[in-house]
Amino acid sequence: MHQPFDILLVEDNPADVEITIEAFRRSHKGNRVFVCRDGEEALDFLFHRGKFARAGSAPRPDLILLDLNLPKKNGTEVLDLVKTNLGMKDIPVVVLTTSDRDEDVSRCYKVGANSYLTKPVQFDDCLKLVEDIQQYWLHISKLPPKFASPPVP
């Protein structure tokens, strides 16, 4: 049995959070999902600031699932900050959003997104997507070694 992976879900819509968590639960992979409700909170989590300042409260995630439409700092800003940070840029970021606009897609990839996925409406499709994400990013893909480089605040 492999060590569980840590996934950071950045999502403001409570229903979507619950749906995604439920999908992770039903996928029975045993990975840990941390949830941040806005861009600011996500950055606090990643840089161990604010309520995540206490050591061990915010592990460095193996994968970030990022919504674009977020209060305070939006998803693209979070993505940009992660991808320009020397200690963070090696964390795979999967954009998971409702928008399928060409502008959004290309802007995210330009800023450094590792994948761009749109949220399906039906739960069965959500479940499939969550299973596929874990399968591809956490099992098929070789991830950078954990704690290889400490975050640079």
Added chain:
Amino acid sequence: MASKYNIKVQYAAWMAAMTLATVVVMTAVHLWRDAAEQNRVAQRRAEIAAQTLAKAIAPAVVTSNVPGMAQAVELINPDKEILFCRILDNGDHEIFPRFRQEKPGSLITVRAPIRDGSNAVGMVELGLGEASVSETVMRTVFLDLAVGALVVLAAIGASLVASAPLRGALKDLLGFVKRVDAGGSRGERLQSDIAEVDDVGKLLNDLVQRVEEAQSTLARSQKQLQATQKEMDEYTYVISHDLKEPLRGIEAFSKFLVDDYRDKLDEEGRHRVDVIRSSALRMQRLINDLLKFSRLGQQKSPFAPVGLNTMLMHVRVNLQYALDAKKTDLRVDKLPTVMCDATAMTEVFHNLISNAIKYNDKPRPVVEVGGTEKTNPETGQAEYVIHVRDNGLGIRAEYFEKIFQIFQRLQRDDEGTGIGLTIVKRVVEWHGGRVWVESEFGQGTTFYFTLPKRELNEAPDAARTTGTGQTELASTV
């Protein structure tokens, strides 16, 4: 152009002709008047000479003294002006030989009686030459012609000078009209010193102003319309996405309800949750169609040559399941290669043919696709008229317009949302064509649409081109 009326040449020619005619007439009048005068003077002189000679010669005639007669004649003619002279007695016999035997017709001849007291004893006849008369008259003619030539030259000059402002004004007018024609007056207004041209200029200025106002209004409206259209599409897109968000919640949580509380729900409760879920699914389809529709307005790629027969092959593959399920015979005639957006045009055929398959109650459903080239009666342009014909349910005439409206359906079914024909209409109109339907209820329906015949040229940024110069279809197989 040479045969056209040229003001410069025509004015000069007319002026020259008229002055020349005047000169000729004046010369003729002068000639006639001078000649008459000269003749009158000569006549008078001849009469005086004849009377003088008659008086001088009378004694010699009475005495029949011929040498005396000769002397008298010699005396009267020192200048040899008298070219002809006869002395006659009462019986008209010559009693003194004439100077010259001949009597030219051009001579002025006069007679005077020779008297002895009160008795006429004879007659003197004198002839004077006209040479002196002609000479004077010729001088008049030469003078008249010389003056006339000067007058003609002056007239030509005057005509050029006089027509110069008019010619200038017309040139300005032409220049103005050319500039307006080439790209608007840019506020320039035409003015002229020639009253008539100025009147034309005023009218032209008004006209140009009105046309320019109309053009700018039109351009503004078009821009506004495009902006509104874009806004609408944008709006539809955003709204559709926002609507999807709560839908995901409804769908997922009704599923959780069924999954996690199955034991606690009875048959009725499960049915109600199922209705929630199927309603959510239907709403999802509506929203997806709305998204597809708004995207048509947003993603307009340049047209590229597409062979419609190749396109129809892809459409057939996509619809194979439906065709087999309803045992439908899809017959496709020879179709042209047209300039279009391949993805959008595929959608048109897909929608029309899938409707034709779906709304058919015949045991042997048949769908025919064909096209002909025609001339648009209104524009005179060549266009393709494409048809999709079925032997299906048919549509009542009262619905011919309504079916193209968004979310309008004639039948309740689980799959359709009523956006297919709206998309067909929008795509066809975007390509500059028209769409209409002919149908007999119960017999079948034919959808027609037109595509203007365009020159088949590759857009520089057309995606996915093959060696044959045809855009490969974005296949959804």
